[in-house]
Amino acid sequence: MFGDMMGMMGKLKETQEKVKATKERLNSVFIEETSPEDLLKVTITANRDIKSIEVDDSLLSDKEKLEDYLVITLNKAIAKATNVNETELAAVAKEGMPDIPGMDSFLK
Template sequence: MFGDMMGMMNKLKETQEKVEATKERMKSVLIDEQSGDGLLKITITAAREIKNISIADELMEDKDQLEDYLVLTLNKAIKRASDINEAELAAVAKDGMPDIPGLDQFK
């Protein structure tokens, strides 16, 4: 039983290291999002850090329209980044979970 416990602890530690490595990797995964008409383009990392915003000149003429575009496009970009981030971390965590008797009923 003690050996099993040590094995589980090692597997948990290994999984934690993989999760941290995945979080670090998410900082370099770039996601491009744009408004429906392409006038506003945003690049964001899967770690949800904005890297670039490109605004067409015609949007600069209407402050209200630009604000609307920014809110909508940023929200789409953040949603995509969050989905990718969560899926990647969930996959790492699932693969690294030790087999604990009785917990398989919750899968």
């Protein structure tokens, strides 16, 4: 029994290290999203840190359109980054889970 417990604790520690490494790696995974008409481009990491925003000069004279494009484009980029982030972290976490019958259906 203690051997199983020690093995599980070791696997848990290994999984925690893999999750940490995955989070660090996701800082270098970039997601780019563009607005309608490609007048605005946002680049963020899979950890949802904004890295750059490029604005076409034509948007500078239309504050309302610029604001709308920022909201739309940032939300799309964040949704994509969240999907990548959650998928990657879930894969690492699932890999480190002990083999418990019925757990697969619970995690879906």
